[in-house]
Amino acid sequence: xxxxxxxxxxxxxxxxxxxxxxxxxxxxxxxxxxxxxxxxxxxxxxxxxxxxxxxxxxxxxxxxxxxxxxxxxxxxxxxxxxxxxxxxxxxxxxxxxxxxxxxxxxxxxxxxxxxxxxxxxxxxxxxxxxxxxxxxxxxxxxxxxxxxxxxxxxxxxxxxxxxxxxxxxxxxxxxxxxxxxxxxxxxxxxxxxxxxxxxxxxxxxxxxxxxxxxxxxxxxxxxxxxxxxxxxxxxxxxxxxxxxxxxxxxxxxxxxxxxxxxxxxxxxxxxxxxxxxxxxxxxxxxxxxxxxxxxxxxxxxxxxxxxxxxxxxxxxxxxxxxxxxxxxxxxxxxxxxxxxxxxxxxxxxxxxxxxxxxxxxxxxxxxxxxxxxxxxxxxxxxxxxxxxxxxxxxxxxxxxxxxxxxxxxxxxxxxxxxxxxxxxxxx
RNA sequence: GGAGAGAUGGCCGAGCGGUUUAAGGCGCACGCCUGGAAAGCGUGUUCACCGGAAAUGGUGUCGAGGGUUCGAAUCCCUUUCUCUCCGCCA
Numbered sequence: 221x222x223x224x225x226x227x228x229x230x231x232x233x234x235x236x237x238x239x240x241x242x243x244x245x246x247x248x249x250x251x252x253x254x255x256x257x258x259x260x261x262x263x264x265x266x267x268x269x270x271x272x273x274x275x276x277x278x279x280x281x282x283x284x285x286x287x288x289x290x291x292x293x294x295x296x297x298x299x300x301x302x303x304x305x306x307x308x309x310x311x312x313x314x315x316x317x318x319x320x321x322x323x324x325x326x327x328x329x330x331x332x333x334x335x336x337x338x339x340x341x342x343x344x345x346x347x348x349x350x351x352x353x354x355x356x357x358x359x360x361x362x363x364x365x366x367x368x369x370x371x372x373x374x375x376x377x378x379x380x381x382x383x384x385x386x387x388x389x390x391x392x393x394x395x396x397x398x399x400x401x402x403x404x405x406x407x408x409x410x411x412x413x414x415x416x417x418x419x420x421x422x423x424x425x426x427x428x429x430x431x432x433x434x435x436x437x438x439x440x441x442x443x444x445x446x447x448x449x450x451x452x453x454x455x456x457x458x459x460x461x462x463x464x465x466x467x468x469x470x471x472x473x474x475x476x477x478x479x480x481x482x483x484x485x486x487x488x489x490x491x492x493x494x495x496x497x498x499x500x501x502x503x504x505x506x507x508x509x510x511x512x513x514x515x516x517x518x519x520x521x522x523x524x525x526x527x528x529x530x531x532x533x534x535x536x537x538x539x540x541x542x543x544x545x546x547x548x549x550x551x552x553x554x555x556x557x558x559x560x561x562x563x564x565x566x567x568x569x570x571x572x573x574x575x576x577x578x579x580x581x582x583x584x585x586x587x588x589x590x591x592x593x594x595x596x597x598x599x600x601x602x603x604x605x606x607x608x609x610x611x612x613x614x615x616x617x618x619x620x621x622x623x624x625x626x627x628x629x630x631x632x633x634x635x636x637x638x639x640x641x642x643x644x645x646x647x
Numbered sequence: 648g649g650a651g652a653g654a655u656g657g658c659c660g661a662g663c664g665g666u667u668u669a670a671g672g673c674g675c676a677c678g679c680c681u682g683g684a685a686a687g688c689g690u691g692u693u694c695a696c697c698g699g700a701a702a703u704g705g706u707g708u709c710g711a712g713g714g715u716u717c718g719a720a721u722c723c724c725u726u727u728c729u730c731u732c733c734g735c736c737a
Binding site: 597 | 664665666693694695696697698705706707717718
């Protein structure tokens with residue numbers, strides 16, 4: 221959520237930024253400014269009337285104590301009249317505040333100046349590419365075929381106990397899941413990220429804090445009996461640890477990481493692009509978050525990009541980094557880098573990580589602030605990245621490292637998995 | 648799930664309709680005192696919003712949300728959380 225004061229002081233920049241996103245409701249911006257002016261005027265009057273009422277009450281109290289009941293009753297009558305006005309002004313103020321906060325919720329974050337205008341994925345800029353693209357060999361299999369052949373994933377079992385999109389990992393497949401989680405979390409904690417183990421169900425306030433509500437209501441699973449939501453990403457409980465917090469500048473940057481399963485309804489997704497591990501209702505992910513001062517958040521973004529780069533390099537996967545264009549970026553982000561790993565069999569790039577600087581967009585909703593050295597209180601900046609999401613990493617590992625009778629593991633994973641290669645099950 | 652007790656500032660803790668503009672203590676910051684320090688004394692010390700160039704003034708804030716009243720930390724209702732006991736349980 222943007223701050224009204226920011227919109228007021230940077231009206232042109234805001235409009236320009238929204239243009240980059242092809243955000244259509246730009247007239248909302250001027251309406252917000254107008255409503256805010258009105259709101260201030262009403263609040264001023266409201267405060268004045270309340271002050272008057274407080275004065276009267278104090279006087280009435282004194283009169284009663286001095287047994288001057290007659291005069292007290294006169295003041296009491298005038299106070300009643302004043303009260304009617306106060307209620308009217310209070311309602312008016314409330315309505316204006318409601319309208320403003322609802323309008324502000326509709327406005328996305330303003331992109332950084334480096335972010336290019338664009339409508340869709342085609343307009344994203346490729347800014348880096350590493351690792352040789354694997355060539356398409358004879359008899360090469362997709363990861364879902366490999367998972368079946370090596371009995372790493374049992375899709376039918378998942379359907380039997382839950383439905384499609386809920387894979388069951390077995391044997392070396394299950395062990396590999398555990399190894400990947402362990403490897404990623406270790407990699408993050410070694411880089412200074414503090415590990416959290418978090419609830420996987422959150423209340424509505426938390427879902428609102430990170431922006432899942434109200435915009436993405438339908439994409440989350442909801443437990444109606446207790447009014448809780450299954451988390452679509454670890455970012456939700458992780459960021460909400462800091463809701464309503466006032467930090468000291470010395471505490472920043474805060475670097476934190478968590479492993480969680482993620483639950484997404486993904487309603488209306490069909491076809492080859494969602495085959496296998498490409499899109500699931502439940503998957504595992506290790507997330508990293510940084511909370512910084514406004515001055516350092518873009519440095520932190522670069523640091524996180526480097527961090528994820530290192531992680532992918534250590535797995536020897538060919539990947540490229542994109543800077544997303546305005547139209548493809550998430551609602552809360554000011555700048556996002558996507559990491560994509562190449563799948564030779566599927567002939568396309570798979571998104572495995574998304575690194576975003578959300579500036580103060582989330583921290584405003586969360587009321588996450590810090591006191592700087594001069595004692596001034598301001599909003600923190602928040603950044604998040606996947607490091608990493610498991611399914612597509614597993615998919616690319618299987619597809620890129622496959623041989624006829626075995627699948628090699630990258631060196632980094634061997635000690636965590638306890639084996640050097642995935643082998644055919646003994647039938 | 649049942650019964651009871653509670654939630655007050657950075658922390659402890661009093662207040663249970665009107666000199667509360669939240670006592671008192673601890674902590675912290677600044678000043679005085681001192682050769683230096685301790686003690687002592689003095690001043691300040693939540694956060695949000697509104698007015699003001701600023702100094703500073705106003706409003707709200709005693710877990711949260713409603714209500715009663717001219718006036719609520721205090722009374723009533725709803726709700727969340729914490730503690731104790733019982734029950735159930737990995």
